[in-house]
Amino acid sequence: MARLGDKMATQESSxxxxxxxxxxxxxxMALLMMSLMTVAVTGVLLESSMNSQNVTDATAEQEAYNxxxxxxxxxxxxxxxxxxxxxxxxxxxPSPLLNTSVPDYNKANTITYSRxxxxxxxxxxxxxxxxxxxxxxxxxxxxxxxxxxLGPPGTSYSPLTGHAYSLSVSDPDNTGTLMTLNxxxxxxxxxxxxxxxxxxxxxxxxxxxxxxPRSSTSYNITGGALATGDLGYFRVTITGTGAQIPAxxxxxxxxxxxxxxxxxRLIRGFIQPKASPYNTPPKxxxxxxxxxxxxxxxxxxxxxxxMRQTGEQPYGYEMTMAASGTPTTLTATISAPQPxxxxxxxxxxxxxxxxKQLEAxxxxxxxxxxxxxxxxxxxxxxxxxSPATTFTFEPGNSNAMLYSGQDAAGGSTDIIxxxxxxxxxxxxxxxxxxxxxxxxxxxxxxxxxxxxVPSNVSxxxxxxxxxxxxxxxxxxALYNVALNSADATNPTGRYFPSGVSPxxxxxxxxxxxxxxxxxxxxxxxxxxxxILIVTGTLTLHGNFGFNGLIIVTGQGGVIRxxxxxxxxxxxxxxxxxxxxxxxxxxxxxxxxxxxxxxxxTDGGGSxxxxxxxxxxxxxxxxxxxxxLGVVEK
Numbered sequence: 001m002a003r004l005g006d007k008m009a010t011q012e013s014s015x016x017x018x019x020x021x022x023x024x025x026x027x028x029m030a031l032l033m034m035s036l037m038t039v040a041v042t043g044v045l046l047e048s049s050m051n052s053q054n055v056t057d058a059t060a061e062q063e064a065y066n067x068x069x070x071x072x073x074x075x076x077x078x079x080x081x082x083x084x085x086x087x088x089x090x091x092x093x094p095s096p097l098l099n100t101s102v103p104d105y106n107k108a109n110t111i112t113y114s115r116x117x118x119x120x121x122x123x124x125x126x127x128x129x130x131x132x133x134x135x136x137x138x139x140x141x142x143x144x145x146x147x148x149x150l151g152p153p154g155t156s157y158s159p160l161t162g163h164a165y166s167l168s169v170s171d172p173d174n175t176g177t178l179m180t181l182n183x184x185x186x187x188x189x190x191x192x193x194x195x196x197x198x199x200x201x202x203x204x205x206x207x208x209x210x211x212x213p214r215s216s217t218s219y220n221i222t223g224g225a226l227a228t229g230d231l232g233y234f235r236v237t238i239t240g241t242g243a244q245i246p247a248x249x250x251x252x253x254x255x256x257x258x259x260x261x262x263x264x265r266l267i268r269g270f271i272q273p274k275a276s277p278y279n280t281p282p283k284x285x286x287x288x289x290x291x292x293x294x295x296x297x298x299x300x301x302x303x304x305x306x307m308r309q310t311g312e313q314p315y316g317y318e319m320t321m322a323a324s325g326t327p328t329t330l331t332a333t334i335s336a337p338q339p340x341x342x343x344x345x346x347x348x349x350x351x352x353x354x355x356k357q358l359e360a361x362x363x364x365x366x367x368x369x370x371x372x373x374x375x376x377x378x379x380x381x382x383x384x385x386s387p388a389t390t391f392t393f394e395p396g397n398s399n400a401m402l403y404s405g406q407d408a409a410g411g412s413t414d415i416i417x418x419x420x421x422x423x424x425x426x427x428x429x430x431x432x433x434x435x436x437x438x439x440x441x442x443x444x445x446x447x448x449x450x451x452x453v454p455s456n457v458s459x460x461x462x463x464x465x466x467x468x469x470x471x472x473x474x475x476x477a478l479y480n481v482a483l484n485s486a487d488a489t490n491p492t493g494r495y496f497p498s499g500v501s502p503x504x505x506x507x508x509x510x511x512x513x514x515x516x517x518x519x520x521x522x523x524x525x526x527x528x529x530x531i532l533i534v535t536g537t538l539t540l541h542g543n544f545g546f547n548g549l550i551i552v553t554g555q556g557g558v559i560r561x562x563x564x565x566x567x568x569x570x571x572x573x574x575x576x577x578x579x580x581x582x583x584x585x586x587x588x589x590x591x592x593x594x595x596x597x598x599x600x601t602d603g604g605g606s607x608x609x610x611x612x613x614x615x616x617x618x619x620x621x622x623x624x625x626x627x628l629g630v631v632e633k
Contacts, residue, residue, distance in 0.1 A: 201243020295338025374420025
């Protein structure tokens with residue numbers, strides 16, 4: 001019994017040890033499972049954390065990208081904004097002003113591509129940055145001075161949470177500082193076989209006047225400075241007792257740019273009549289002292305010259321020629337030409353050090369010279385037969401009329417022809433029928449109401465006015481701009497089909513906006529601004545005002561009707577051709593020419609049409625400073 005009890009006790013003990021062993025294994029297994037689950041949960045939590053961080057970083061990167069886009073748009077706004085006296089103080093202006101002695105809207109204080117590229121004019125005073133970054137035009141942060149903060153004014157900027165951008169400006173075409181010019185010239189009344197010389201009288205008593213052109217000359221214009229050059233010279237040679245100069249002798253000097261661009265500008269003037277004593281030099285009167293050549297400012301140096309705006313026509317800048325045999329050199333100060341494009345680099349900054357960089361090419365003028373060489377530019381021949389049209393210029397008989405080529409923009413001294421025609425003179429007779437029609441009308445009615453000299457401007461006609469096909473291409477491009485411009489009151493944007501009167505005519509104060517009238521259109525009594533295109537007849541009625549560029553392509557031209565006061569400051573281009581309407585959807589016939597232009601004033605009232613370069617450039621804001629493309633770096 002004892003052995004049996006011992007055996008049972010031993011077996012029970014074995015069961016107890018076995019049970020304890022199994023419980024230990026289960027515990028180990030449970031701990032192992034818990035460890036595996038802990039690892040799994042930790043991985044899930046880590047992955048969740050990483051995903052959250054990635055999402056947060058992606059948001060910061062997108063915010064940096066948006067900030068870089070804001071920088072590009074800010075640069076475009078600076079380039080596009082054109083201030084006028086009507087909206088001064090300017091919303092966008094240099095700080096400090098480039099010239100504190102003149103108003104903020106003066107040309108001396110406006111942005112240009114050259115000024116955007118030049119460190120001393122692009123950057124603020126005291127800015128030590130080596131590259132142009134527009135700090136004179138946009139406000140960089142006082143603390144993080146390498147960037148412009150985004151956000152409400154007065155708020156502080158933190159790189160950890162804030163948004164900002166920085167800019168740099170360069171010339172992608174390497175326009176450079178070298179400019180090459182030459183000149184050619186002609187006297188309208190000249191000797192046979194020499195278009196640059198005129199002999200008065202007979203030997204031995206004569207006065208010989210001759211213009212000597214300037215050969216090709218290169219100028220290196222750096223640092224915003226001005227070069228001094230000469231544009232050729234006149235020489236008068238007097239023999240014996242001299243001779244009478246009985247009438248005005250018109251001359252033209254063409255200043256031809258061959259580098260970095262190809263372009264030209266005409267300097268016009270008169271050799272004035274000279275009575276007794278015949279043995280002294282005559283005077284010259286230039287239409288203008290300053291000229292714009294592809295953004296280069298050319299200013300004639302005329303010692304003792306003064307602008308004559310009263311007395312006998314023509315008005316202009318008068319100077320006396322040097323003594324017999326001594327050259328009268330036409331010296332001038334010349335600024336560098338404006339680049340055609342800019343490369344804007346914008347670096348955007350987001351929270352937690354996020355950065356993105358964008359680069360954009362900005363083109364100055366989408367239409368490459370949309371504008372005109374005269375205040376009223378009348379493009380076309382004296383007449384056509386199919387359809388039958390006749391050149392017509394009727395300026396009206398009111399003394400309240402004013403046709404002026406003197407630039408009304410603040411700070412400008414340019415004078416362009418108040419009325420310009422484009423049909424070349426007859427090569428056999430020398431008759432310029434369209435110009436003669438203009439001068440005949442003005443000479444008899446408005447002698448004291450014309451500033452500048454009506455001229456044939458065919459030598460300066462821009463490419464878009466060179467043919468009906470070229471004009472039509474520009475007009476259709478403007479149509480697309482108008483069609484895609486916002487106008488809440490019109491389903492076709494700023495394009496108004498025939499019979500639909502525009503809801504408004506653009507901004508008169510800012511000289512901005514685009515209005516496209518496809519057919520006949522009547523302006524007035526109303527004000528407007530920017531660019532107005534009319535493919536039919538434009539009627540100006542009653543009281544009206546328009547600041548900007550007006551293009552009329554319809555056969556009926558322009559009619560000034562009824563009384564009231566009307567003012568246009570900018571340019572008026574009358575350029576009629578067949579199939580000018582958009583609705584007809586027909587292009588000009590191959591090889592077709594322009595129709596004869598027409599400008600008629602009926603009834604009383606006053607009317608002022610004057611050149612204003614600021615208004616013209618403001619009007620072109622809708623089609624200038626165009627972003628050609630943007631790329632992320």
